[in-house]
Amino acid sequence: MEKAMNIVLFGPPGSGKGTHAETLVKEFGFIHLSTGDLLRKEVREKTELGVQAEKLMTAGQLVSDEIIHGMIANFVKPVIDNKGRVLCDGFPRTLPQLDFLVSFLERCGSQLDMIFVLEIPNEMLIQRLTGRRSCPACGAVYHIVNMPPKLDGVCDACHGALIQRKDDVREAIEERLATYEKQTFPVLQAIETKGLKVAKIDASLQREVCYTQIAGYVREFLK
Numbered sequence: 737m738e739k740a741m742n743i744v745l746f747g748p749p750g751s752g753k754g755t756h757a758e759t760l761v762k763e764f765g766f767i768h769l770s771t772g773d774l775l776r777k778e779v780r781e782k783t784e785l786g787v788q789a790e791k792l793m794t795a796g797q798l799v800s801d802e803i804i805h806g807m808i809a810n811f812v813k814p815v816i817d818n819k820g821r822v823l824c825d826g827f828p829r830t831l832p833q834l835d836f837l838v839s840f841l842e843r844c845g846s847q848l849d850m851i852f853v854l855e856i857p858n859e860m861l862i863q864r865l866t867g868r869r870s871c872p873a874c875g876a877v878y879h880i881v882n883m884p885p886k887l888d889g890v891c892d893a894c895h896g897a898l899i900q901r902k903d904d905v906r907e908a909i910e911e912r913l914a915t916y917e918k919q920t921f922p923v924l925q926a927i928e929t930k931g932l933k934v935a936k937i938d939a940s941l942q943r944e945v946c947y948t949q950i951a952g953y954v955r956e957f958l959k
């Protein structure tokens with residue numbers, strides 16, 4: 737049976753959480769839990785939750801903890817029951833979300849094994865986010881300069897049309913970075929206070945270099 741492992745990719749908008757998640761899923765079979773992706777699906781499907789969430793997301797603000805906790809519980813329980821590995825991307829983002837995740841995993845008879853903290857200066861984040869293009873069909877992420885698709889505007893993986901996210905414009909990016917500083921950065925201190933295992937990654941380096949560091953920790957844990 738596969739050894740269980742639950743991890744979090746923690747870092748500001750644009751630090752590479754989604755990019756590394758994609759490769760970690762392929763290499764180690766993690767089940768990718770991106771609260772941002774789950775919310776964008778609700779927005780595309782125009783559900784009641786999606787309509788509420790869209791306004792906040794476009795403004796660079798956070799969706800309420802209650803909504804997020806419900807989404808997490810629905811997603812995580814079946815994965816843990818099936819002895820799967822959970823990779824949290826974009827969650828936890830507030831102190832109540834951290835407490836919820838830790839206690840929910842405990843209630844499921846599991847635990848949070850490692851938190852990867854992606855560190856990067858703000859100046860680089862603006863360039864990364866304004867140049868990002870995403871595939872709404874399969875979730876693949878590109879960058880017009882750093883990681884361009886083979887064919888302009890077309891996803892290499894599923895040939896879907898690439899889009900620019902509505903919150904990837906300068907004004908929304910600045911608001912997202914401010915929200916991160918105010919509401920999410922303090923979560924890091926709480927993570928350290930709880931004695932959870934943290935690995936700091938220099939996310940300003942090339943994608944392959946960052947990934948090699950993260951994958952090294954995962955491989956070591958799974959040995």
Ligand code: AP5
Pocket residue numbers: 747748749750751752753754755756771772773775792793794796797798799800804825826827828829833864865867868869877878879880882883903912939940941942943944946
């Ligand atoms: P979410 O979708 O989680 O967005 P985010 O945290 O702002 O993170 P991003 O997806 O923007 O960035 P990323 O770190 O994944 O970077 P990426 O790998 O794409 O959340 C969106 C919104 O939903 C929130 O604002 C909020 O409203 C709501 N929400 C979500 N979760 C919530 C929660 N838990 N609670 C409340 N509200 C919630 O990389 C960025 C670009 O850089 C790409 O183009 C990529 O190709 C490039 N790149 C990546 N790594 C490298 C590298 N090493 N070198 C060069 N380029 C790179």
